[in-house]
Amino acid sequence: MQTQKVITHITAWLKDYAANAHAKGFIVGVSGGIDSAVVSALAARTGMDVLLLEMPIRQQADQVSRAREHMADLKQHYPNVNCLTIDLTPTFDTFAADVDVDENDYPAKALALANARSRLRMLTLYYYGQINNLLVTGTGNKIEDFGVGFFTKYGDGGVDISPIADLTKTQVYRLAAELDIAESIQKAVPTDGLWDTERTDEEQMGASYPELEWAMSVYGTSKPEDFSGRQREVLEIYTRLHKAMQHKINPIPVCTIPPEWLA
Structure with a gap:
């Protein structure tokens, strides 16, 4: 894989698309995972406005620390990058209480609430994207988006553009190494971060x-x-x-x- 050529190509593609869409730049939800780290690093390289949005919902501490480490690193190296943390836990807790049902009667409740977390984040991304004229930038890879559907419909699947959707997870890791993404992120076990208890992608799939x-x-x-x-x-x-x-x-x-x- 010619990683530098791929990086240059995606960066140029992002910049051209945003210019043609008359957008100022990109907004990326940063989770502490490899995909969002790579996408945000690529967006930062465009020189256009980039807003990194962390949206914890009852998040595991290690996920929060990785996300913030990555955001601080990009902001330090790219003056076009800004960072914002919106704690969505109170909002989600209110929603979960308002729609509460007996799980014995509704076995899909836990999954529906997990997907609601993703959809709440999508809503937040589009809010901040619209008021700042930024494109909501997807972080799904080829396996997730076109192979097994490991994303939430109208959640993390609700985006304006998908810069890494033609790359497998293995290829995303190779880009991460080339982009010098934090070691803690590169070594972290992939997880979607939608559950109160840690559930890895491999365990779920x-x-x-x-x-x-x-x-x-x-x-x-x-x-x-x-x-x-x-x-x-x-x-x-x-x-x-x-x-x-x-x-x-x-x-x-x-x-x-x-x-x-x-x-």
Whole structure:
């Protein structure tokens, strides 16, 4: 992978898109994870206005410390970068109390609240993005956005642009190394940060990112039955997740009405 060429290309793409959109720059939600760190570092390199927004919601302490370390580092090196922390915990707590239901009656409650965290952050990003004329910049990678759908519809999937969505997680890590992202972020176990207890991405999906990247590379030309052992298991996981995520990436269905009925 020609990392410097990729970095230069994405940086130029971001700058050109913002200029054509008559935007002043970019707003990025910083979580303390590798994807948001890389995206914010790329945005900073454009020289345009960049607002880094940390939005903790009952967040784990290590996630908060990594996010703030990264924000301070970028602000120190790039005069075009500004940082803001909005503690959304009280807002989320109020929402969760107002919509509270018995989990025995509604088994999907925990997942719905996890997704609500992501959607609350999206709302906050668009608020600060609009008042500052900044583009909400997505942090999803290729595996998450187009492979297994590991994102929240109208949450972290609600963005204006997606600069790293054509890169696998492994490739994002290679960019992180080239961009000299903090070691603490590069070594952190990937997690979506949407739960009160730590749940890694691998635990939630049932496979690691390298395994899912392999499955994505053979999906469509091979079936799970073509393999055995762990490979078969991983391809079965990928196939299930990929099929389940189609509603997230396909256009919203529109019910068409026969024209003669509307005359």
